[in-house]
Amino acid sequence: MSERFAINVEDLTIEARADAGWISLVKGISFQVQEKRVAGLIGESGSGKTLTARVIAGLLPRHMRMRARRLEVLGHDVCDWDRQQEIARGRNIGFVFQHPMSMLTPVLTIGEQLTEGIRFHLKLGRRAVRNQAIAMLAQVGLKDNAEAVMRSYPHMLSGGMLQRIMIAMALLPGPRLLIADEPTTALDVTTQVRVLELLSNLTQEMELSVLFISHDMSVIANVCDDVMVMEQGHLIELGSVERVFSHPQSDYTKRLLEATAWHMRQPI
């Protein structure tokens, strides 16, 4: 039990059921996320990064199974994840998803969904819940319309606003670990920048440990302290952002960086 690590994973394997037995999608990866640091997990689609994040949050899909020599989240052993992760989920681990538009239930108001986290985990009066929600909306930059936002339904708001709301939702119960799974992929470029700024400011303010998943090198470079590169279920490189970006070890990382550089050079 080491408190220094927000996430401590050793030899994690995740397998999916197929016609002929099991296919492993994540193949024995090990990594640590230190407390109060932002770790980026990067890789192309299908490399297993989302799956890894889901397992840490206790959201393994039903047709899959996992095993690990060690899987500790916030100092708790969650290898036997059914019971233990129920306790940690939501309260101590916040999760921000990729598509804010399809992550909010269309028939419930924002206010109701936003406050679910605290209503599930903390015994508070209605007014206290409401005040906290409004304060959190102000923190994510929705101060002026907080009341109106609380009353509205998801289809009435833009993608950027919804992602801010998702962030507020994840942070409201006061988690110590935030898992952000491609939080800006579904947003346009300008909104992306604003949401990223918001995320880094908030995580610094609240002293959160963060696991940030992305396929975009430039995003990782801007937001993260450490970076881990995944390719086809293997963790092929990890280290601080400065080190990996200036002296990439593996060919795959070099190719990723080159692709990003090429992307940046393109005339608009």
Added chain:
Amino acid sequence: MEQTGRLLNQRLISVERPRTIVLSSAIFVLMLALALIGLIHPPQNPMSMSIMDRFAPPSSAHWMGTDEFGRDIFSRLLVALATDFAVGFGAMIFGWIGGAIIGAVAGYSGRWVGEVLMRLMDAAYAFPHLVLALLLLTVVGPGELSAVFAIGIFSVPVFARLTYGSVMEGKHLLYVKAAQSLGGHPLYVLRRHVFPHALPTLLVQAASSFSIAILAEAALSFLGIGIQPPAPTLGGMLSDAVNYLAESPWMALFPGLFLLLTVVGATTIGDAIEGRVR
């Protein structure tokens, strides 16, 4: 932010109402209003008999004529309508609640619990409905509450099957996963996030279950094991009319017409709702 405010103030776009929903609502509301009059204050005492007025044809005194005991058919119809509405509505609600709970739990839990529950529902569904209702009424005895129970129980599997399907589909939606990630109790997530997905389908089914229940009640009363005479019911009045069909056809005509209008009204409302929610 100003733009956002404008966005929030915008009303939902109003949809033009198709003519069918207006017409069917009109029929249904008319029948409901007649039932309410029957419940509160029928124009004449539906029980009072008069030897002088037996088999009177429709007239200004008796708008729809009288029956073999000289009772006013219009007044009896209003009271019968009130009873049938109550039984039909009660049976529909009974089926809705029972079916929704069973179907939702079965669909959300999946695995063997769901399998067992749905196989039980299939077995109940496979049993002939009227025979089941006859059997139940014979066991628990006639009366309004037992009619609600006997008729309602055969719409339970229908609602259960529909809810099951919608919940199976709804539980894999991303926003349900998101609610689960916040650590909500499964029953809470099921009730607030998954179940609304099933509501449109259930609403349509409610309309047709209501008309089926009205018809079933009429059938049971016609057979003489539903609500007992002298309390008037549509089915009971039709059953009385059978013997006098040649001499006093109004005895059968008006109860039949009321039954028809009620069922058509309810069914077309269901169709209209279906058109709007799809």
